[in-house]
Each structure stands twice: as C-alpha cells, then as structure tokens.
Amino acid sequence: MTQYHIAVVAYQDCLLSAAYGFAEIFELANEACQAASLPTHLTTHQLSEKEIQAASWDKQYKDAFHAILLPPSLNQASYSQTNPIIKDFLIHQHRHGAILCSACAGAFFLADTGITDKRVMTTHWALESALRERFPKQPVDTSKILINQGDVITAGGMMSWVDLALELVQALTNTHIVRQLGKTLVIDTGKREQRYYQQFQPSFDHGDGAILKVQHHLQGDYAHVQRTDTMAQLAKLTPRTFLRRFAKSTGLNPNEYLQRLRIQVACDTLEQTTLPFETIALQVGYDDVGSCRKAFRKITGLTPSAFRQRFVSPLTH
Known part of the structure; x- marks a missing residue:
C-alpha cells in the first residue's frame, strides 16, 4: 500500500x-x-x-x-x-x-x-x-x-x-x-x-488624475474611434508621455485597454440580451464583425456563441 x-x-x-x-x-x-x-x-x-x-x-x-x-x-x-x-x-x-x-x-x-x-x-x-x-x-x-x-x-x-x-x-x-x-x-x-469567467475591471485608484480623466472618457465613449493624440490632448500631455503614464497606471496601452473595455461590454450584452453578435459588435465600436469575433475569442477563450451557451440560461432566449 x-x-x-x-x-x-x-x-x-x-x-x-x-x-x-x-x-x-x-x-x-x-x-x-x-x-x-x-x-x-x-x-x-x-x-x-x-x-x-x-x-x-x-x-x-x-x-x-x-x-x-x-x-x-x-x-x-x-x-x-x-x-x-x-x-x-x-x-x-x-x-x-x-x-x-x-x-x-x-x-x-x-x-x-x-x-x-x-x-x-x-x-x-x-x-x-x-x-x-x-x-x-x-x-x-x-x-x-x-x-x-x-x-x-x-x-x-x-x-x-x-x-x-x-x-x-x-x-x-x-x-x-x-x-x-x-x-x-x-x-x-x-x-x-x-x-472564461474573467471580467475587465480597470484600476481607477492609481493616483494619476490626467490618466483617470481619459479612462472616464473611454468608459462613456468606447464605441467611437479613439486616437492616441486626441487622448493625449484630453490628458494635456505629449503623446509619448501619455503612452508611458497610461501604461504605468493601467498596465495596458490605450488600444489594448479600449479593446478589453469593448469586449467586456460585448460579454455583458451577450448575457443580458438576445441580440445577435453582429449587432453587438457594431454597438461596441467594431466596423468589422470578424475582427470583433477574433478579439473576443483571444480575450475570453470562447467564441461568442460558446460564451452565450455557457453563461446564459436557455430560459432567457
């Protein structure tokens, strides 16, 4: 034994x-x-x-x-x-x-x-x-x-x-x-x-007021194109300084941050509505549904349909 x-x-x-x-x-x-x-x-x-x-x-x-x-x-x-x-x-x-x-x-x-x-x-x-x-x-x-x-x-x-x-x-x-x-x-x-279960919860307590202002802007305007120079202007920083401080405060560059934010909204919408993914992709800011689908799978590890099947009760359909 x-x-x-x-x-x-x-x-x-x-x-x-x-x-x-x-x-x-x-x-x-x-x-x-x-x-x-x-x-x-x-x-x-x-x-x-x-x-x-x-x-x-x-x-x-x-x-x-x-x-x-x-x-x-x-x-x-x-x-x-x-x-x-x-x-x-x-x-x-x-x-x-x-x-x-x-x-x-x-x-x-x-x-x-x-x-x-x-x-x-x-x-x-x-x-x-x-x-x-x-x-x-x-x-x-x-x-x-x-x-x-x-x-x-x-x-x-x-x-x-x-x-x-x-x-x-x-x-x-x-x-x-x-x-x-x-x-x-x-x-x-x-x-x-x-x-599969992870949620994007960005940090807002890093103490950098300029970056926080941009984060708040993105929370309400994630569906539109966000240019780095425009975000830098909003933060009243040079683009180079903005990129460095944004990464230090959030752990992501602005494009990665925006992508994570959009995909989190897509996840929430898949769980809470019966909208087709094509509609959701457009709502969160993707002109190309294929690109949104690819980003969704990269971040969540699931296809949109598999995500909905795993987390949404059939009674809600």
Whole structure:
C-alpha cells in the first residue's frame, strides 16, 4: 500500500469549505482506489499555524508530507503580509520533496517563499494586480484555472480548490480515479480556463488624475474611434508621455485597454440580451464583425456563441 500524506495549511481566515473539502475529496478518492483495487491511500492532515510552529522540530511533521495545500481566503489581511511560520514551513517541505499547491489567495503564501520567482503561477483574476504589485518578479497568468509544474501546482478562482484537489489526485493516482470522482461528485473534470469567467475591471485608484480623466472618457465613449493624440490632448500631455503614464497606471496601452473595455461590454450584452453578435459588435465600436469575433475569442477563450451557451440560461432566449 502506497501512503501519501497531504497537509492542508488552515491559516487564519482561510476558506473553511476548502480546508475541509480537500479532506472529503481525498477520502472519496480513497474509496475509488479501494473499489479499483489500487493500493494507494491519501491521508489528510489539517494544520493550523500553531500546530506548524509547535511541530517544527517534530520528526512526524518535519519530512512526512508529499503535498502541501494552501486554501483560498475571503480576508485580504490573512495573506497580505509575510507569515514567517508558513513561509519557513513551505520552504522546508519543498526542499524535502513536497509538492506545493495553492488555490486563489493561497498563491500569496507560495510567492512569498521565492520558490516561484521563475515559475508562472495563477491566482484569482481579481487578485492579479495585488500579486504583481507585491511580487514584481513573479510571472502570473490568470487566464488559466490551473497550472501544474510538477512540484508546484497553482489554481485560480475561489472554487478552484476543487480543480486543485482533482489535479493532485490525478498526480498521485490515475485518470480512472479522477473520472470516478467526477461521476460521484457530479462535476466536470474536463479542462477549463479562468478567462472564461474573467471580467475587465480597470484600476481607477492609481493616483494619476490626467490618466483617470481619459479612462472616464473611454468608459462613456468606447464605441467611437479613439486616437492616441486626441487622448493625449484630453490628458494635456505629449503623446509619448501619455503612452508611458497610461501604461504605468493601467498596465495596458490605450488600444489594448479600449479593446478589453469593448469586449467586456460585448460579454455583458451577450448575457443580458438576445441580440445577435453582429449587432453587438457594431454597438461596441467594431466596423468589422470578424475582427470583433477574433478579439473576443483571444480575450475570453470562447467564441461568442460558446460564451452565450455557457453563461446564459436557455430560459432567457
């Protein structure tokens, strides 16, 4: 019998549904392994910060874990600063072969170790800017729900802890067990992307009044052609200075920003109306419907029809 010991770090204000849910999914995996005569067993250990600190010199916990899981959190204060106890624990466990795994805000603990400085990781799309600001060397791709790099696995959205649990089960057992779990839990075990659910939420609190003025203008006039020199005049800046400050404040150049804004409006319109996409494309400012369709797929990862099918109830049609 192969025994795998998995630690769930139940830090202060972590999402309890995830902390306990991990253990429940792994127990269901054990039942599936038993039914399939697979000699594998997953044992879950839920550890608080106090337990980690108290066990720091205990051989039982020092080298025992095959994987460490960092759940999501609803409280920014719980992950916005360095936690030396958890940081040292993660570094030590990784050095001894543990797979480090995070879901949503758990990525902040993982990034704080420095282990992922050259690894692309994901987190909840709404936390991307905060993660980049705190860890500027950290590569981030929030279009992905899950990124598995063998010894480091990161998952994106609030409920991505389920995806993370299934991915770890896959790594420690096999595909048959994961499929059986999907049937038992009645969930889709197929691949998804976080960008299907991502919304464009531009930052307005950067403190640059000139750029903010242009942003407000674009919010109300996104459907019309926006020339860089005209936007620079509105900001009362030279075009070169405007481009530099716009990118610094928003993380995008003006054309990218406008495209993201238009596609977000298109997404909202697809969800809220029954208008054909051709009409929506014209309304948001595209003369060429093909170009709008291409931009839509690039940003959301779905065609307009697939987007509507995924997010709109048939009763609304």
